[in-house]
Amino acid sequence: xxxxxxxxxxxxxxxxxxxxxxxxxxxxxxxxxxxxxxxxxxxxxxxxxxxxxxxxxxxxx
Numbered sequence: 515x516x517x518x519x520x521x522x523x524x525x526x527x528x529x530x531x532x533x534x535x536x537x538x539x540x541x542x543x544x545x546x547x548x549x550x551x552x553x554x555x556x557x558x559x560x561x562x563x564x565x566x567x568x569x570x571x572x573x574x575x
Contacts, residue, residue: 522546 522543 519547
């Protein structure tokens with residue numbers, strides 16, 4: 515799962531052209547994680563924290 519998630523993020527960030535697309539990708543990614551993983555899992559919580567952090571600093575990647 516970790517490898518697939520990393521690949522998903524890599525594809526999204528390679529295709530970012532604007533803030534609108536970037537935020538849209540974050541929304542899709544969040545939805546993907548919510549569907550694939552139980553909401554109560556520690557891993558899901560970690561991913562959601564990462565998404566929140568990335569929203570605050572998109573230039574980090």
